Amino acid sequence: MKEDFLHYIWKFKLFSVSNLQTVTKESVIIKNSGEHNFNSGSDFFNAQLKIGNQLWAGNVEIHIKSSDWFVHGHEKDSNYDNTILHVVWQHDMDVHRKNNSIIPTLELKNYIEPKVLYRYQQLFSSQNKWINCEKHIRDIDKFQLSSWLERLYIERLEEKSKLIEQLLFNSKNDWETVLFKMLAKNVGLKVNGEAFFNLANYLDYSIVRKQLHNLKSLEALLFGQANFLNEDVQDYYYSTLQNEYEFLKSKYALSNSPSINFQFFRLRPNNFPTIRIAQLAALLNQKQNLFSKIMAVTSVKEYYELFDISVSEFWKTNYSFTSKSKKSNKKFSKPFIDLLLVNTIIPLKFMYFKSIDKLNENNIINVINQLKPEKNSIIDKFTELEVVSTSALETQALLQLKNNYCNKQKCLKCVIGTNLLVKNLHKKR
Known part of the structure; x- marks a missing residue:
């Protein structure tokens, strides 16, 4: 179990949101799950929740265990005093604010859709795979895959721009x-x-x-x-x-x-x-x-x-x-x-x-799409998985996918991984 999985679950509400209760049996109604924060600070900003009879606005922090609050040193940081809900997979201890009030805790493990949990385990648990989704990537909708590859290609261009930016700086924009x-x-x-x-x-x-x-x-x-x-x-x-x-x-x-x-x-x-x-x-x-x-x-x-x-x-x-x-x-x-x-x-x-x-x-995109696909060992392997490139845009995008997502286990930030996670899933509201 990884925190980014819980982030994804919370962000897209892939759990039974009816009859939610904190570990102290207070009802929880999610008005707004908040803005996902990828920098330092709480995991989700500006959430709106009704806990018991009280409407709260503030931040949500997510951990695997409640005790991770102390592992990460949040008890020493006053910025976390604005946490209105602690979302965890497993509750193993209470967490307090600096004024000694208990932060309400939601234990997710009993609310997550069984299919989502099963697919997550299938995606990450198998060993000795070239990429996590190699058995199912061929089943991804072609339109979704094409759109994702275009985004990956632009992302690759952004990365290549970093060297150009440095050279421009060194040459005074020559x-x-x-x-x-x-x-x-x-x-x-x-x-x-x-x-x-x-x-x-x-x-x-x-x-x-x-x-x-x-x-x-x-x-x-x-x-x-x-x-x-x-x-x-x-x-x-x-x-x-x-x-x-x-x-x-x-x-x-x-x-x-x-x-x-x-x-x-x-x-x-x-x-x-x-x-x-x-x-x-x-x-x-x-x-x-x-x-x-x-x-x-x-x-x-x-x-x-x-x-x-x-x-x-x-x-x-x-x-x-x-x-x-x-x-x-x-x-x-x-x-x-x-x-x-x-x-x-x-x-x-x-x-x-x-x-x-x-x-x-x-x-x-029009120009790169006119160029023939590149040939290398990574592209050959994708071809074996029935992901066949028809242009240099797609081969460049697949290189970006393999190096920046697959190799780094960032499936939950990849359209392919998230598609496999929620495919044909009817979420309960």
């Missing part, structure tokens, strides 16, 4: 700087994301901005700061970048980046950090005023066009400074652009339009 750092972080994907992010954070974007019109200088700056120009490679292009970087290093008083651990091992050549740096440089060079263009784009097709770039001549025939490849433009693939949209562009647009009070969530 959105182009934030775009550069977020692009760098996500161009590196999981394997090299941290290394790319460290590179972007160490490099002053004002210097990058000055090189945007000169691809050779931009490549020299990025490869040099990434410590890829410290070797003795006998190649004209490599020597050109070395010389250009030495010039930039002197001009801007640059120092070498701290050790950045870029990984090549077990990566496909197209994902080598050298290729990703070349692509990032090409994007910044070929798409001037990138932030403004991104904010103006409204369709997935336009995004694909915006991110349609090709690397410089050297990188068309190389994967690294010492490994050759068949000639190709090494453009961003559509699946890779989708990842950039999911992890960088859409969160950034969400945050930007929210900051200027012009956010239209439907526009955001």
